[in-house]
Amino acid sequence: MKKKSGFTGQLGFVFAAAGSAVGVGNLWRFPYLAAKNGGGIFLIVYLVLIFTAGFALLTTDIAIGRRTGKSAIHAYEAMNVKWKFLGVLTFLVPVLIMTYYAVIGGWILKYLVLFLTEGGEAAAEDGCFTGFITSPGSVWYGLVFMLLTAVIVFVGVEKGIERVSKTMMPLLLVLVVGIAGYSLTLRSGTENVRTGMQGLKIYLTPDWSGMTVSRFLQITLDAMSQLFFSLSVSMGIMITYGSYVKPEVDLGKSVSMIELMDTGVALLAGVMIIPAVYVFSGVEGMSAGPGLMFISLPKVFSRMGFAGRVIGLLFFLLAAFAALTSCISVLESIVANCMELFHTQRKQTTAVLSVIYLIATAVIALGYGAFYVEARLPNGSTGQLLDIMDYISNSFMMPFIALLSSILIGWIMKPAWIGEEMERGGKIFRRKRLYTVMIRYVMPVIMLIIFLQSTGILNYL
Ligand code: PHE
Numbered sequence: 283m284k285k286k287s288g289f290t291g292q293l294g295f296v297f298a299a300a301g302s303a304v305g306v307g308n309l310w311r312f313p314y315l316a317a318k319n320g321g322g323i324f325l326i327v328y329l330v331l332i333f334t335a336g337f338a339l340l341t342t343d344i345a346i347g348r349r350t351g352k353s354a355i356h357a358y359e360a361m362n363v364k365w366k367f368l369g370v371l372t373f374l375v376p377v378l379i380m381t382y383y384a385v386i387g388g389w390i391l392k393y394l395v396l397f398l399t400e401g402g403e404a405a406a407e408d409g410c411f412t413g414f415i416t417s418p419g420s421v422w423y424g425l426v427f428m429l430l431t432a433v434i435v436f437v438g439v440e441k442g443i444e445r446v447s448k449t450m451m452p453l454l455l456v457l458v459v460g461i462a463g464y465s466l467t468l469r470s471g472t473e474n475v476r477t478g479m480q481g482l483k484i485y486l487t488p489d490w491s492g493m494t495v496s497r498f499l500q501i502t503l504d505a506m507s508q509l510f511f512s513l514s515v516s517m518g519i520m521i522t523y524g525s526y527v528k529p530e531v532d533l534g535k536s537v538s539m540i541e542l543m544d545t546g547v548a549l550l551a552g553v554m555i556i557p558a559v560y561v562f563s564g565v566e567g568m569s570a571g572p573g574l575m576f577i578s579l580p581k582v583f584s585r586m587g588f589a590g591r592v593i594g595l596l597f598f599l600l601a602a603f604a605a606l607t608s609c610i611s612v613l614e615s616i617v618a619n620c621m622e623l624f625h626t627q628r629k630q631t632t633a634v635l636s637v638i639y640l641i642a643t644a645v646i647a648l649g650y651g652a653f654y655v656e657a658r659l660p661n662g663s664t665g666q667l668l669d670i671m672d673y674i675s676n677s678f679m680m681p682f683i684a685l686l687s688s689i690l691i692g693w694i695m696k697p698a699w700i701g702e703e704m705e706r707g708g709k710i711f712r713r714k715r716l717y718t719v720m721i722r723y724v725m726p727v728i729m730l731i732i733f734l735q736s737t738g739i740l741n742y743l
Contacts, residue, residue: 347524
């Protein structure tokens with residue numbers, strides 16, 4: 283058999299996997315969810331979940347990948363022929379995500395360019411974001427981002443993905459820490475002085491006012507679906523990356539490092555954003571919701587004066603790194619599956635898929651202009667093309683896949699099948715008991731609840 287390409291060692295793997303995990307979800311979705319869900323309460327719930335449920339899901343994907351040496355479709359087939367359908371379903375998640383991820387990458391690129399050329403004033407103007415995404419010109423940014431992703435995947439796992447991740451991830455970490463530190467030193471110049479430290483307190487302190495059981499459940503569900511998205515699990519990406527890991531690498535340690543980096547960046551993104559928004563827009567500004575990153579933040583940067591130009595530029599630079607390493611992982615898992623399915627070479631596979639996805643990116647980007655639709659989604663929200671793709675892949679398919687794969691691993695393959703892979707070469711699988719309990723009993727229940735909730739079925743029960 284021809285030798286499969288792969289990561290050179292543990293570090294390359296950890297940075298690439300963390301690169302996939304750390305994305306817009308950490309920078310934008312996590313802080314906004316924390317602000318919405320009683321600050322510290324959300325943080326505690328999230329931390330508990332990440333080291334139990336998140337750990338179980340991430341371990342499962344990576345170990346499946348390394349043990350079978352295959353990407354999703356063939357990996358599930360190798361485990362149990364009857365479960366090949368689950369591999370196909372898993373493969374479809376990145377296939378859908380890829381249609382819109384470069385569109386979001388394009389938005390970030392646009393803001394980066396705005397800060398570079400105009401110093402961020404234009405970005406802070408009312409209607410800037412809406413004006414941009416509804417204009418046909420936005421398509422170009424998405425296409426450039428898609429092309430950039432394609433080039434890196436085209437070059438390969440070691441020379442493309444590993445090299446880019448090893449450069450961008452450390453830079454990203456430094457930037458997040460630096461901006462978070464700066465954010466804490468901020469203070470507003472008016473009579474009711476608001477400081478960054480007060481903002482931090484609001485972020486970290488659990489707000490129990492008006493807490494009810496159902497609200498707590500809602501927070502838990504929000505945390506759980508965030509964690510899912512954030513760790514890039516149950517979509518075959520970590521299976522593909524796992525299949526590139528050498529046998530001598532300690533998977534348990536790698537999983538812990540990926541969890542830590544992903545959670546660390548999410549927590550720090552909150553430290554970066556929440557105090558800054560609090561200082562310049564008060565408590566009201568924090569309820570901005572999903573518009574936080576592209577609408578409220580540029581306004582905050584513009585109020586910082588000159589420093590804001592620099593910080594804004596650095597912020598969108600780090601966001602671009604985060605989005606690019608995630609986007610790469612999505613394309614890579616599609617390419618890897620296709621190479622196995624059609625027995626094709628990397629370069630031709632990537633080339634064909636790139637053409638398809640350049641078209642898809644353009645179509646989805648036009649979903650706010652020429653192809654505007656207002657679809658009612660089962661969870662009650664209305665959305666455009668991008669939201670529809672996001673809903674099907676993240677809210678509908680991922681919980682369903684996680685539910686089925688917990689059943690497959692917990693009850694048919696048995697947790698020891700994963701355990702053996704974790705212990706390969708005499709390594710220690712530290713959270714083995716926890717893993718077994720999680721995958722057999724806890725995950726199926728949680729995933730079923732999430733699935734019922736996000737499909738709206740729970741509301742009818
Ligand atoms: N994990 C990424 C984030 O937190 C998102 C992502 C989803 C990346 C799906 C790849 C695939 O933003």
